[in-house]
Amino acid sequence: MTKRRTLDREKVLATAEKLADEQGLEALTMPNLAKALDIRSQSLYNYVANCEEMVSLTGARLMQQMYQQVVDGIIGLSGSKAYLKFADIVRDFLLTHASLSAILYHAQRFSTDSAMYQEIKRMIKLVDQVVDVDGNRLISSHVLIGAVLGYIFLETTPLYQTEDENVATVNYHQMLFRLIDPVEKA
Incomplete structure (x- = not known):
């Protein structure tokens, strides 16, 4: 008797996320995903149109998880406390899910109608809410996102892998505080 499988898009994307997190974004190919799912590559096209859509949907799935962690983490906080908590949650999430960092690095590849x-x-809309304190913006969301992603991209390169985790966190917080209260006002 043949083995009957219950595969759906959610299982495909969960496996894609795991594959990308464990082996890197470059390993997220249709043949590798098919192998991980123990199916033929052609069968994947029942769930995703192509590799680009698979990456977009995988990234969107991770973004949804990160978004929920941020929302849960900043409830009841405001001002610089919400700002710092937001940045810490994003950093921790992206360090845990390096594949999302790689996907975000290539965000310009996604069409405006893509899930990602x-x-x-x-x-970005959530960031705008976090940095808006009683109608006064602590910082531009563009600046905050650029600083956070830039720091994380550098932190994950071999250049800074010998840096102590506590030192990296202190440096990260120092950068964040300088963004909202610069030592020398420009």
């Missing part, structure tokens, strides 16, 4: 693009827009 929509999740990025949703996160």
Whole structure:
């Protein structure tokens, strides 16, 4: 008797996320995903149109998880406390899910109607809410996102892998505080 499988898009994307986190974004190919799922590559096209959509949907899935962690983590906080907590949650999430960092690094590849693009827009809207304190912006969301992603991209390169984790966190917080209260005002 043949083995009957119950595979759906969610299982495909969960496996894609795991594959990308464990082996890197470059390992997220249709043949590798098919192998991980123990199916033929052609069968994947029942769930995703192509590799680009698979990466977009995988990134969107991770963005949704990160978004929820941020929302849960900043409830009841405001001002610089919410700002710092937001940045810490994003950093921790991206260090844990390095594949999302890689996907975000290539965000310009996604069309404006892609799932990933929509999740990025949703996160930017949340950032705008976090940095807006009683109608006064602590910082531009563009500046905050650029600083956080830039720090994380550098932190994950071999250049800084010998840096102590506590030192990296202190440096990260120092950067964040300087963004909202510069030592020398420009």
